[in-house]
Amino acid sequence: xxxxxxxxxxxxxxxxxxxxxxxxxxxxxxxxxxxxxxxxxxxxxxxxxxxxxxxxxxxxxxxxxxxxxxxxxxxxxxxxxxxxxxxxxxxxxxxxxxxxxxxxxxxxxxxxxxxxxxxxxxxxxxxxxxxxxxxxxxxxxxxxxxxxxxxxxxxxxxxxxxxxxxxxxxxxxxxxxxxxxxxxxxxxxxxxxxxxxxxxxxxxxxxxxxxxxxxxxxxxxxxxxxxxxxxxxxxxxxxxxxxxxxxxxxxxxxxxxxxxxxxxxxxxxxxxxxxxxxxxxxxxx
Amino acid sequence: xxxxxxxxxxxxxxxxxxxxxxxxxxxxxxxxxxxxxxxxxxxxxxxxxxxxxxxxxxxxxxxxxx
Ligand SMILES: Cc1ncc(C[n+]2csc(CCOP(=O)(O)OP(=O)(O)O)c2C)c(N)n1
Ligand code: SF4
Ligand code: SF4
Ligand code: SF4
Ligand SMILES: [Mg+2]
Numbered sequence: 023x024x025x026x027x028x029x030x031x032x033x034x035x036x037x038x039x040x041x042x043x044x045x046x047x048x049x050x051x052x053x054x055x056x057x058x059x060x061x062x063x064x065x066x067x068x069x070x071x072x073x074x075x076x077x078x079x080x081x082x083x084x085x086x087x088x089x090x091x092x093x094x095x096x097x098x099x100x101x102x103x104x105x106x107x108x109x110x111x112x113x114x115x116x117x118x119x120x121x122x123x124x125x126x127x128x129x130x131x132x133x134x135x136x137x138x139x140x141x142x143x144x145x146x147x148x149x150x151x152x153x154x155x156x157x158x159x160x161x162x163x164x165x166x167x168x169x170x171x172x173x174x175x176x177x178x179x180x181x182x183x184x185x186x187x188x189x190x191x192x193x194x195x196x197x198x199x200x201x202x203x204x205x206x207x208x209x210x211x212x213x214x215x216x217x218x219x220x221x222x223x224x225x226x227x228x229x230x231x232x233x234x235x236x237x238x239x240x241x242x243x244x245x246x247x248x249x250x251x252x253x254x255x256x257x258x259x260x261x262x263x264x265x266x267x268x269x270x271x272x273x274x275x276x277x278x279x280x281x282x283x284x285x286x287x288x289x290x291x292x293x294x295x296x297x298x299x300x301x302x303x304x305x306x307x
Numbered sequence: 308x309x310x311x312x313x314x315x316x317x318x319x320x321x322x323x324x325x326x327x328x329x330x331x332x333x334x335x336x337x338x339x340x341x342x343x344x345x346x347x348x349x350x351x352x353x354x355x356x357x358x359x360x361x362x363x364x365x366x367x368x369x370x371x372x373x
Contacts, residue, residue, distance in 0.1 A: 057327065058323075060323075060326050060327060060337075061323060061326040061335055061336050061337035061344065062336075062337050062339065064333065065332040065333050066332075067332040068332065068333075069331070069332070069333075069350055070331075070332075072330070073352075074330075074352035074353060074354035075330060075352075075354035075355070075356055076330050077330070079330035079331070080328065080329070080330035080356075083329075083330060083331075083332055084327070230328075233327040233328075268355075269352075269354035269355060269356070270354055270355030270356050270358065270359050271359075272330075272354075272356060273328060273356060273359070273360070274359065
């Protein structure tokens, strides 16, 4: 992206909001910053209305800090708690009708390839578990079948959080939630394994409990989608409000689930993707 | 009354763990000069996540305002 596009014209500095000025002066665009640099630059996420201790807000913050190319990234979001944060995000983003994010992202990526054939533009669908594994599953799966060059990231809080905490396909079996007063009757959907089987070149499951490994996964998800084909990253984002635990326990919940064996970080990488990543990651050292 | 986190400056070693666990952007800032963090209290939601991770007990939740 041409940096002059967001720079403030001389003489107009004082009428622009302070947050915008900070983004222009101290934002991460074109500086190759990452999670380790958080706290030293103006973040791509601005003050947002998500709950105190929200695992999804923390994940989104880390994901945005991990983008390999934020100035040329377009995020396609969907309805849900994350859609309340996206108006506060300093990266091009589009809100799509609930569940349509991968269809919109596919069309967008194709159009960008035609319009800017010489440029790298990353298209990343970021949506909740309901939008990805339930209501938008059709659009998600078909974008994978068609081998679209898009990255899909699920913010998995294991419920329909934004509508008050109903069960989703990603809620663990037995969990008592709205619409599941006696406990959910079927197991959590194994979407990472489904993604691997239908041909996603890179698949990973991570969480904000491990910020740097999560950063690596985000980068791999985007870089492989750019060069090879569809990729999928599932991020576990516990929700204190609907799972009714204290906001300071969000990360402890992830560790507890890991101990119980009901949450596992993992990666599935095709040979072709592994070759690419080895090349890119060696080049970086 | 609001709850926000307070930093006991002398205890902070600048490990930055609190910065990586906070769900709020631009709240905990790291100063390269003094190698410590500073809290923007007005933007803190008082969730307490940073308190749980600080190895030096440099952070504590406190009431601010009235
Ligand atoms: C087409 C359509 N169907 C249903 C809804 C109602 N709705 C809004 S948010 C939501 C659930 C979102 O769940 P998820 O995708 O997991 O996101 P979360 O809020 O948990 O982050 C639903 C069902 C809608 N807005 N649009
Ligand atoms: S309801 Fe849950 S997921 Fe939504 S903002 Fe609140 S804590 Fe986050
Ligand atoms: S976690 Fe504690 S010691 Fe580490 S930077 Fe934060 S306040 Fe300082
Ligand atoms: S209490 Fe929560 S919002 Fe406030 S600085 Fe700590 S982690 Fe961030
Ligand atoms: Mg959800």
